[in-house]
Amino acid sequence: MHLLYSNILPLRVKPGEQSFLDALAKSLGEADRLDVATGYASKGALLELDKNLQETSLNQVRVNLGMYFIEGMPEGMYRTAMELADKWQADGQGEIHLVRPFKYHGKVYVFYKDGQPFSAFIGSHNLGAIKLEATNRRQYELSAMTDNPEEVAALAQFVDELWQPKCSQPIQQVQGMTLIAEKNMALNGVQEVSQLPPNSVELYDKHKTQVSFELPLKVPAAAERFMDDGKHYTKSNINVAYAAPRSARKPRDWYEIQLTVSKSITTMEGYPEKNKPFFVVTDDGYWFKAHTTSDGNKQFSAVGNELLIGRWLKGRLAAAGLVKPVNNTQEDEDRSGMITQEMLAAYGRNTLILSKTDQKAVDVCENDEGEVIRTELDVWLLSFEQSNNDEA
Structure with a gap:
């Protein structure tokens, strides 16, 4: 020996x-x-x-x-x-x-x-x-x-x-x-997001109101991920990174998503007003500023960083071992990096839950003249919590 x-x-x-x-x-x-x-x-x-x-x-x-x-x-x-x-x-x-x-x-x-x-x-x-x-x-x-x-x-x-x-x-x-649950590393170093102290999510959760919306995540079944027909799975929503690149020299970032919300939800009473920012607290303890934009108020996105929500959402799936980030979506011939219904089923959730709290927080920014502007913004909770992550 x-x-x-x-x-x-x-x-x-x-x-x-x-x-x-x-x-x-x-x-x-x-x-x-x-x-x-x-x-x-x-x-x-x-x-x-x-x-x-x-x-x-x-x-x-x-x-x-x-x-x-x-x-x-x-x-x-x-x-x-x-x-x-x-x-x-x-x-x-x-x-x-x-x-x-x-x-x-x-x-x-x-x-x-x-x-x-x-x-x-x-x-x-x-x-x-x-x-x-x-x-x-x-x-x-x-x-x-x-x-x-x-x-x-x-x-x-x-x-x-x-x-x-x-x-x-x-x-x-x-x-x-x-x-x-493993830590989502995709948000490391992202300037527009911060990590909240422990127990902060629970504190905000106690202040939830009855105003809440369930936002479906539209993705194909695995067998449908090569179909670019009227379902537009590669042209919008979670897998927009697989759409045609904006530039021949630069493919879309894998974390890019378009979180498109249907009119049946955006017209409901209490849904966030168009172009009126608010703070978001995620179920895993992140804090950032978001807003709703576009025609019909259909786009839900972070303020100042179009990849942030994609990094949060897709990063969760990657941390769970369900998908691997792709460096170049145009070279991903088998579309292994495309989010599918099967992945969401294995994760245990295929919707986001957006819930308003009765809390407000002060947003501090500068205007074009360099003046400091303080504005009170609503605080909302955003959850992508798994329904089956406690036990195998």
Whole structure:
């Protein structure tokens, strides 16, 4: 048995030592099956395993995740794990299990060739260590590798026992696990939006009035996302980024949306007046200024930033692991970045809820002459809260 090191300054791997990643690459190059029993993983690590299944001699992977059933699993991680579990199972390439009766925090990797285990790792490297990312690049771990037949057999037997129904279940069969909402990173650094202190949303929620509107999100079914007919799925609303670009040199930003509200809603009593700004408090704690514009008062948008609401809405779906932002929508030939009815169904909501409060807040700005103008604006709540994000 010998040690496997992280390669992080100031403890760089020395001559004669072996890093965990180098040992892993060498063992995967010799193996046709990998069994992993780990406390934690990451989306990137699971996708890296899938990449190995497609590109190397590895043809079977079994992953057992030990901490999530009791602690809860990040939502994006859960959806990635579910997608890969279904894919691997359908292709006969593997499964993903969750340990249920207790927290399992061990980290064991067992490598097989022709049905026989030949090498194993044990130590502190969670599965996330196989894919270096910002969150783990400076996290030092230490493990050990053995090719001693008795030690390898003992670790393989342990992983097999942990795989049994008394200890774990396929992730597709697990019920009652808490899903943890992940932070929407798409609003980071956006000047026109600010993050409210904790509990502020609850305080404003207590001041809601009876004036409330449900705004449908118009998107195609997955099978309809290539249809550019009278439904105009690529010409307006949530997927306007897939419409023809305004300039041949510059495609539309993926976060661009047109939140178009029907006349049956805009003419209801209490709906915000056209071109009269108001403050918005979102259910996840963001604050920005919005208004309604255009013919018939049909456009709902943020003031001063046409991408802001798209970053908030689409960023929520991306954080949930349901879609990946697209750099160039004109090159997204399979339209994988288009929001569909299936995505919203998986998220648990296909409408926004806009509710007026009895509160006002002061807006401070300068006019063209440089004078400071203070105006009291209404405060509204905007919710895209999931209806099924508490449990898997």
